[in-house]
Amino acid sequence: MxxxxxxxxxxxxxxxxxxxxxxxxxxxxxxxQFYDLFPGTLLEKNNQLYLHSCQTMDAEFKLKFNHPADEQYIRKLMQKYNKFWLYLTADADMKNDEYSMTVDGIAEEHLNKTCHLTEWLDEL
CATH class of the missing domain: 1.20.5 (Single alpha-helices involved in coiled-coils or other helix-helix interfaces)
Known part of the structure; x- marks a missing residue:
């Protein structure tokens, strides 16, 4: 027993x-949460930041930030440099035909450079 x-x-x-x-x-x-790396230049429309993808597809991603300090840092870069591009650690999504991205961090920055082929060709 x-x-x-x-x-x-x-x-x-x-x-x-x-x-x-x-x-x-x-x-x-x-x-x-798993994040990918996304290269692109930054632009602002109506006080909203967007990532213009460096990839072959011409897409703009509306940005949302997990860390407000990253958004503040990007805005300072935009004031200081005419051109730059970043690798953002982010999660991308598409809803209602709009691309969006939740940014978790900045992986790399490339100041005074572009990643868009059309802009490189214009410089030649």
Whole structure:
């Protein structure tokens, strides 16, 4: 009888440990956000910042910032430099035919340079 009680308790502990580990894993997965790198120049329309993508597609992404200091820093760069481009760590989305991006950080900055082929050709 004691062996059955011991096995029952052991089984209960194993199952409850497995369930709680699964809950922890799923809650961590829900909290994790993965970001990509997006290169582009910055522009402002109606006090809203946009990233003009350096990629072959000509797209502008409306920017939302996880950290207000990043937006403030970009606005200072826009005042100081006529041209620059950045790699933003962000998550892109499209809703209602509008591209948007949630920016988590600035990965790289390239001051006094452009990343757009048309602007490079104009400089030649």
């Amino acid at each position: 004691k062996i059955i009680q011991y096995l029952a308790i052991s089984l209960f502990l194993c199952l409850s440990h497995h369930a709680s580990a699964k809950d922890i894993t799923s809650s961590l997965a829900d909290q994790e």
